[in-house]
Amino acid sequence: xxxxxxxxxxxxxxxxxxxxxxxxxxxxxxxxxxxxxxxxxxxxxxxxxxxxxxxxxxxxxxxxxxxxxxxxxxxxxxxxxxxxxxxxxxxxxxxxxxxxxxxxxxxxxxxxxxxxxxxxxxxxxxxxxxxxxxxxxxxxxxxxxxxxxxxxxxxxxxxxxxxxxxxxxxxxxxxxxxxxxxxxxxxxxxxxxxxxxxxxxxxxxxxxxxxxxxxxxxxxxxxxxxxxx
Amino acid sequence: xxxxxxxxxxxxxxxxxxxxxxxxxxxxxxxxxxxxxxxxxxxxxxxxxxxxxxxxxxxxxxxxxxxxxxxxxxxxxxxxxxxxxxxxxxxxxxxxxxxxxxxxxxxxxxxxxxxxxxxxxxxxxxxxxxxxxxxxxxxxxxxxxxxxxxxxxxxxxxxxxxxxxxxxxxxxxxxxxxxxxxxxxxxxxxxxxxxxxxxxxxxxxxxxxxxxxxxxxxxxxxxxxxxxxxxxxxxxxxxxxxxxxxxxxxxxxxxxxxxxxxxxxxxxxxxxxxxxxxxxxxxxxxxxxxxxxxxxxxxxxxxxxxxxxxxxxxxxxxxxxxxxxxxxxxxxxxxxxxxxxxxxxxxxxxxxxxxxxxxxxxxxxxxxxxxxxxxxxxxxxxxxxxxxxxxxxxxxxxxxxxxxxxxxxxxxxxxxxxxxxxxxxxxxxxxxxxxxxxxxxxxxxxxxxxxxxxxxxxxxxxxxxxxxxxxxxxxxxxxxxxxxxxxxxxxxxxxxxxxxxxxxxxxxxxxxxxxxxxxxxxxxxxxxxxxxxxxxxxxxxxxxxxxxxxxxxxxxxxxxxxxxxxxxxxxxxx
Numbered sequence: 001x002x003x004x005x006x007x008x009x010x011x012x013x014x015x016x017x018x019x020x021x022x023x024x025x026x027x028x029x030x031x032x033x034x035x036x037x038x039x040x041x042x043x044x045x046x047x048x049x050x051x052x053x054x055x056x057x058x059x060x061x062x063x064x065x066x067x068x069x070x071x072x073x074x075x076x077x078x079x080x081x082x083x084x085x086x087x088x089x090x091x092x093x094x095x096x097x098x099x100x101x102x103x104x105x106x107x108x109x110x111x112x113x114x115x116x117x118x119x120x121x122x123x124x125x126x127x128x129x130x131x132x133x134x135x136x137x138x139x140x141x142x143x144x145x146x147x148x149x150x151x152x153x154x155x156x157x158x159x160x161x162x163x164x165x166x167x168x169x170x171x172x173x174x175x176x177x178x179x180x181x182x183x184x185x186x187x188x189x190x191x192x193x194x195x196x197x198x199x200x201x202x203x204x205x206x207x208x209x210x211x212x213x214x215x216x217x218x219x220x221x222x223x224x225x226x227x228x229x
Numbered sequence: 230x231x232x233x234x235x236x237x238x239x240x241x242x243x244x245x246x247x248x249x250x251x252x253x254x255x256x257x258x259x260x261x262x263x264x265x266x267x268x269x270x271x272x273x274x275x276x277x278x279x280x281x282x283x284x285x286x287x288x289x290x291x292x293x294x295x296x297x298x299x300x301x302x303x304x305x306x307x308x309x310x311x312x313x314x315x316x317x318x319x320x321x322x323x324x325x326x327x328x329x330x331x332x333x334x335x336x337x338x339x340x341x342x343x344x345x346x347x348x349x350x351x352x353x354x355x356x357x358x359x360x361x362x363x364x365x366x367x368x369x370x371x372x373x374x375x376x377x378x379x380x381x382x383x384x385x386x387x388x389x390x391x392x393x394x395x396x397x398x399x400x401x402x403x404x405x406x407x408x409x410x411x412x413x414x415x416x417x418x419x420x421x422x423x424x425x426x427x428x429x430x431x432x433x434x435x436x437x438x439x440x441x442x443x444x445x446x447x448x449x450x451x452x453x454x455x456x457x458x459x460x461x462x463x464x465x466x467x468x469x470x471x472x473x474x475x476x477x478x479x480x481x482x483x484x485x486x487x488x489x490x491x492x493x494x495x496x497x498x499x500x501x502x503x504x505x506x507x508x509x510x511x512x513x514x515x516x517x518x519x520x521x522x523x524x525x526x527x528x529x530x531x532x533x534x535x536x537x538x539x540x541x542x543x544x545x546x547x548x549x550x551x552x553x554x555x556x557x558x559x560x561x562x563x564x565x566x567x568x569x570x571x572x573x574x575x576x577x578x579x580x581x582x583x584x585x586x587x588x589x590x591x592x593x594x595x596x597x598x599x600x601x602x603x604x605x606x607x608x609x610x611x612x613x614x615x616x617x618x619x620x621x622x623x624x625x626x627x628x629x630x631x632x633x634x635x636x637x638x639x640x641x642x643x644x645x646x647x648x649x650x651x652x653x654x655x656x657x658x659x660x661x662x663x664x665x666x667x668x669x670x671x672x673x674x675x676x677x678x679x680x681x682x683x684x685x686x687x688x689x690x691x692x693x694x695x696x697x698x699x700x701x702x703x704x705x706x707x708x709x710x711x712x713x714x715x716x717x718x719x720x721x722x723x724x725x726x727x728x729x730x731x732x733x734x735x736x737x738x739x740x741x742x743x744x745x746x747x748x749x750x751x752x753x754x755x756x757x758x759x760x761x762x763x764x765x766x767x768x769x770x771x772x773x774x775x776x777x778x779x780x781x782x783x784x785x786x787x788x789x790x791x792x793x794x795x796x797x798x799x800x801x802x803x
Binding site for chain 2: 081099101104155156157160182183187190191192193194195196197198199203209210211212216217219220
């Protein structure tokens with residue numbers, strides 16, 4: 001685990017918290033030094049602060065992605081949504097807003113590690129044809145979605161959206177990426193219609209659409225399909 | 230101010246009036262001198278006719294009404310001329326030997342000189358009375374004009390209005406002296422003079438130089454006939470500005486002390502006389518205007534000082550409030566950490582957990598406070614322009630509730646979200662509206678007892694989207710229902726007679742931030758409350774007709790190839 005953050009107190013707190021959870025943690029306070037350390041040390045997960053004194057965090061993200069697929073979790077203060085989106089589109093896997101709870105951070109790290117293991121280990125199909133999120137069940141082979149054991153009727157588009165989110169479940173998917181993946185490049189800018197669309201989809205899969213449990217909005221960034229056992 | 234004005238008038242008046250009296254209008258003077266022999270001749274004829282009927286002693290008195298009339302009408306000169314002419318006419322026509330300027334009988338000399346003396350005395354006295362009357366009349370006019378000016382100064386509500394009225398007044402009062410336009414110049418922040426008010430004579434046109442109507446001879450007025458006089462406006466504090474007067478050459482005479490006037494054309498005689506007459510009035514005008522400008526400047530300085538004091542007061546209040554709110558959680562954190570760091574105390578798991586929870590809660594509280602302060606300063610500085618985008622309110626509410634739940638603030642209260650399934654897209658800055666919702670819900674949480682319910686209702690009412698947050702707390706006193714949206718305002722315990730509970734502490738910033746954000750979005754925010762039974766805080770966002778009404782298309786089946794064994798339409802079919 002490599003933490004790249006220029007604030008020593010955050011570095012120390014995160015290191016202590018993660019070490020107690022059983023991770024080995026190293027800390028760098030500069031972007032360039034961080035990149036070099038990744039090359040030498042090959043961490044399993046990189047925690048990257050977006051505001052670094054020497055290099056822009058988004059730039060660090062881009063440089064790392066040019067040669068490594070190591071999961072990157074971006075740390076940032078509130079009100080920098082555009083930076084977060086940029087980092088996610090440059091290949092960052094997830095983001096956390098400061099200040100954050102240690103429990104949340106560890107949960108995100110575990111998701112990132114699992115995804116890394118899946119993508120290096122085997123194809124998507126290997127995880128099994130059925131995805132379960134709480135009471136929501138997706139049978140990818142038969143293209144059937146059930147909620148509490150009851151089948152719910154999704155349009156092919158809704159199904160594709162849910163399938164894409166399920167393939168990246170636990171991770172945040174930006175509007176841009178989702179629109180591109182499902183509707184194609186012509187629709188990348190139609191985030192507002194996507195909101196209406198997701199709202200309709202929630203009515204079919206969420207027990208309480210006004211308080212979504214599975215399909216979560218990441219304000220200003222995109223959506224996340226939660227992992228719930 | 231009034232005293233200095235009257236002093237000035239008292240000092241300047243006698244001398245100027247004497248001059249005015251001596252240099253009477255040439256035209257009317259000439260007429261007087263012309264009428265003197267005519268009048269005397271007429272009187273001589275009347276006396277001749279009377280003599281032919283009956284011999285009347287002292288018939289020469291018939292000359293006196295002529296002298297009196299001339300003195301009243303045309304002043305001293307024609308009266309003196311008439312007196313002398315009467316003297317000679319009487320001698321020539323009526324005193325024997327007739328038709329000779331000699332007198333036969335010595336007693337007739339006496340009668341003749343009595344006539345001359347009486348005529349001269351009468352002429353002089355009448356002329357003095359006439360001058361006095363005219364002086365009184367003009368003084369009254371002057372007083373009226375100055376009174377009108379003082380009224381203008383007193384009734385002007387804004388500085389600009391005052392300056393406009395002043396320059397307009399200058400033009401209308403000094404038009405007889407040839408003034409056509411007036412500009413008021415005041416120094417700006419850098420000290421250079423700027424025209425702040427301009428007025429011109431009615432019917433004179435907006436362009437004072439070139440658009441001037443032709444003069445009596447039908448020739449358009451030449452530019453060099455246009456005189457400009459700049460008079461400094463002085464008070465005891467120094468020169469506060471300048472008065473620029475433009476018009477006929479005679480206006481130079483309005484302020485004779487001022488050098489540097491333009492144009493060397495001779496003034497028109499009528500205007501020249503008026504200008505000389507109006508010069509003291511003009512001086513008084515300039516004094517008044519200078520004082521008015523000075524007073525306006527002082528008033529604006531006083532207002533500035535008051536604004537600074539108010540800002541200081543706010544800063545103090547902010548400092549007081551923030552210091553307390555920052556210190557409290559910091560003190561809790563410090564206390565807990567120093568306890569935990571004590572090496573000689575062995576905390577059991579339960580105690581350690583309590584101390585750590587205290588740190589956790591305090592940190593969250595600090596985070597919210599700092600967020601609020603940053604938001605407010607950004608909003609007040611105008612930096613936080615809403616970044617508007619089409620959003621769904623239901624998304625924003627869900628995100629807000631998730632965050633609040635995450636920070637453990639919801640406690641054991643029930644949250645009921647009521648919204649129709651087909652809410653329209655609304656133009657908003659999601660982050661800012663989420664801040665509004667967070668503050669409103671936190672507010673409701675603060676006042677709502679444990680176990681009570683908080684209702685969040687969203688609906689479309691006419692052309693706006695309405696979000697109402699209702700709690701079952703202690704409510705808001707009716708008199709404070711609008712004040713709660715002010716900065717640093719907190720409902721005081723003394724004003725909550727129905728509640729035994731002390732109101733929770735806050736920064737008094739949350740609702741002020743809400744109001745600022747909603748206003749920036751073109752919406753409204755208000756509170757309703759039934760004291761003792763809770764409160765409803767509602768805000769609206771405008772629904773515009775140009776909102777996106779379409780949707781994303783259904784994708785073609787081939788977009789994501791399905792496994793060959795499974796028909797792609799299955800999902801829709803089952």
